[in-house]
Amino acid sequence: MRRAVCSGSFDPVTNGHIDVFERASTMFDELIICVFHNVQKKGFFPIDQRVELLRQSVSHLTNVKVMSFEGLITDFMKKHDARIIVRGIRSVKDLEYEENEAYMIRHIEPSIDTIFLLTRPDYSFVSSSGVRELFRFHGDIHGLVPECVEQAMMNLDDRERK
DSSP states (O other): OOEEEEEEOOTTOOHHHHHHHHHHHTTSSEEEEEEEOOTTSOOSSOHHHHHHHHHHHTTTOTTEEEEEEOSOHHHHHHHTTOOEEEEEEOSHHHHHHHHHHHHHHHHHOTTOEEEEEEOOGGGTTOOHHHHHHHHHTTOOOBTTBOHHHHHHHHTSOHHHHO
């Protein structure tokens, strides 16, 4: 079985992420979306809610699972017998960052490879941090995130927007 992992904080998941998941799901027998706790970022949504929003957002993809994990991606992948990491790339800046991450992962576990999928041009400007900032200043996030995510964000009160 060809199993791959897409990992990230997905806080919140965007339509750009969904596009990458949809395309990656056609390349593998199983795709695991893994929500990692990023210690360098303050969470907007709790991890459990991110997992649930992701599950709703990819429910149309029958070979996709959503999980969460703390620790090294290499440990997660060994536990789930996965050898491929899929990463979405929006720009050269993303590529430089992800290239270094891929080399580090390969150093830790030489059997794991990383593949990069270019984001569709119409999503190249969409990032979770950009969506959060737009939302905090009452900008229109419609079309940037799945409907369930937009609804969850709209249900937050002004204190939670910060």
